[in-house]
Amino acid sequence: MGDQAKLSAGGADFEYPILKGSVGPDVVDIRKLYAQTGKFTFDPGFTSTASCESALTYIDGDEGVLLHRGYPIGQLAEKSSFMETSYLLLNGELPSKDELTTFENTITRHTMLHEQLATFYRGFRRDAHPMAIMCGVVGALSAFYHDSTDIADPEHRKISSHRLIAKMPTIAAMAYKYSVGQPFVYPDNSLSYTGNFLRMTFGVPAEEYEVIPAIEKAMDRIFILHADHEQNASTSTVRLAGSSGANPFACIAAGIACLWGPAHGGANEAALNMLKEIGTPDRIPHYIERAKDKNDPFRLMGFGHRVYKNYDPRATVMQSTLREVFDALKVTDPLFETALRLEELALSDPYFVEKKLFPNVDFYSGIILSAIGFPTTMFTVLFALARTVGWVAQWNEMISDPGQKIGRPRQLYTGPTQRDYLAIDKR
Numbered sequence: 001m002g003d004q005a006k007l008s009a010g011g012a013d014f015e016y017p018i019l020k021g022s023v024g025p026d027v028v029d030i031r032k033l034y035a036q037t038g039k040f041t042f043d044p045g046f047t048s049t050a051s052c053e054s055a056l057t058y059i060d061g062d063e064g065v066l067l068h069r070g071y072p073i074g075q076l077a078e079k080s081s082f083m084e085t086s087y088l089l090l091n092g093e094l095p096s097k098d099e100l101t102t103f104e105n106t107i108t109r110h111t112m113l114h115e116q117l118a119t120f121y122r123g124f125r126r127d128a129h130p131m132a133i134m135c136g137v138v139g140a141l142s143a144f145y146h147d148s149t150d151i152a153d154p155e156h157r158k159i160s161s162h163r164l165i166a167k168m169p170t171i172a173a174m175a176y177k178y179s180v181g182q183p184f185v186y187p188d189n190s191l192s193y194t195g196n197f198l199r200m201t202f203g204v205p206a207e208e209y210e211v212i213p214a215i216e217k218a219m220d221r222i223f224i225l226h227a228d229h230e231q232n233a234s235t236s237t238v239r240l241a242g243s244s245g246a247n248p249f250a251c252i253a254a255g256i257a258c259l260w261g262p263a264h265g266g267a268n269e270a271a272l273n274m275l276k277e278i279g280t281p282d283r284i285p286h287y288i289e290r291a292k293d294k295n296d297p298f299r300l301m302g303f304g305h306r307v308y309k310n311y312d313p314r315a316t317v318m319q320s321t322l323r324e325v326f327d328a329l330k331v332t333d334p335l336f337e338t339a340l341r342l343e344e345l346a347l348s349d350p351y352f353v354e355k356k357l358f359p360n361v362d363f364y365s366g367i368i369l370s371a372i373g374f375p376t377t378m379f380t381v382l383f384a385l386a387r388t389v390g391w392v393a394q395w396n397e398m399i400s401d402p403g404q405k406i407g408r409p410r411q412l413y414t415g416p417t418q419r420d421y422l423a424i425d426k427r
């Protein structure tokens with residue numbers, strides 16, 4: 001018998017098994033707690049709760065480590081491609097050359113959208129936020145691909161997963177095209193996943209579009225950095241939605257909705273807006289004071305993380321990618337100087353040091369994406385595009401688990417106890 005955790009409650013003693021993962025904190029298995037004690041645990045925000053067992057992604061927040069299937073994010077960002085990392089997340093191992101070619105061909109074959117989906121876009125206002133369009137269109141995919149929504153069938157799950165990963169760039173690029181009033185550009189399957197996305201976004205039918213290799217590489221790396229991140233809010237949303245047996249398109253639409261929030265994927269948009277508002281380095285101290293003021297709701301966007309209490313390893317790669325993009329485009333942006341100075345000042349301020357608040361992946365990503373040409377409203381869309389593979393891999397892992405149950409948290413009820421209805425003239 002392994003280690004046990006002891007709990008005394010209501011004058012009785014109980015023991016709960018301690019389970020060990022391959023690395024990381026052990027967990028106390030409290031599945032029998034309610035049946036044995038009549039008590040629930042209370043952990044709003046899941047700060048001490050492992051919601052599932054997973055073999056996909058590991059984060060050590062104190063050390064600033066992020067591993068996908070064991071491989072460090074820095075190595076994947078430098079040496080892998082988004083397609084290869086996607087294969088790794090979905091299948092557990094890096095592919096052979098043939099496996100990678102087959103996977104790339106499969107994804108490429110699914111890039112087109114049902115033509116009728118284009119009419120969905122025309123139902124949106126021109127100024128609709130592209131994330132609103134993404135939620136709607138991705139949810140609508142389930143109405144178009146009935147042939148792959150039997151979630152009990154592994155083959156169906158595989159086809160849906162490939163469809164989602166393949167169609168996301170097309171859906172995202174169309175959301176952008178619609179907002180700028182340009183015609184949709186159909187996929188060109190002779191290009192890479194990322195090159196194709198850049199062409200569908202920035203190309204126009206009237207001209208040849210030339211993909212700049214350095215930008216294609218930078219964009220692909222940004223996709224790798226966002227591919228998966230353990231049980232974050234949107235991934236947990238996808239798992240919870242999927243736990244009821246909902247189809248994968250609906251589940252991913254739910255994940256997109258969650259990602260949109262400024263505390264999560266929306267932070268890259270908020271971080272760039274904040275840097276624009278700060279403007280010049282001389283104004284930074286004022287904003288740092290505001291961020292520290294408990295009575296001011298202002299926070300340094302792109303700073304802090306629920307899990308990382310050290311430099312987010314993705315932010316390190318982002319910063320070097322930013323320099324590469326500036327070099328390739330022969331541009332610079334004064335906001336980069338502001339960001340660097342803000343980071344320097346914040347990291348030498350006791351408030352940020354004591355609370356272990358470091359730049360996260362979103363701090364630099366907005367500056368890169370705007371240098372490439374994306375408007376701020378597209379930032380979270382790009383995050384959703386890349387995170388789709390993580391969502392799909394996590395959803396598949398959950399559905400394949402024979403012990404999977406519907407997710408159904410309980411609560412600490414603090415509302416009125418039972419009372420009798422009063423007629424309106426007696427209130």
Ligand code: ACO
Nearest residue numbers: 263264265267291299300301302303304305306355360362
């Ligand atoms: N600026 C100023 N103070 C902050 C910041 C910040 N960015 N982040 C946290 N703090 C402070 C909090 O006020 C709190 O102080 P207190 O202990 O005195 O009350 C303390 O640090 C802990 O913060 P919490 O909000 O309790 O931490 P939590 O884990 O719940 O939140 C979060 C993490 C949401 C990321 C938070 O740091 C934040 O809002 N950051 C800005 C938004 C952002 O960049 N989000 C992107 C996250 S990464 C991603 O989704 C890809």
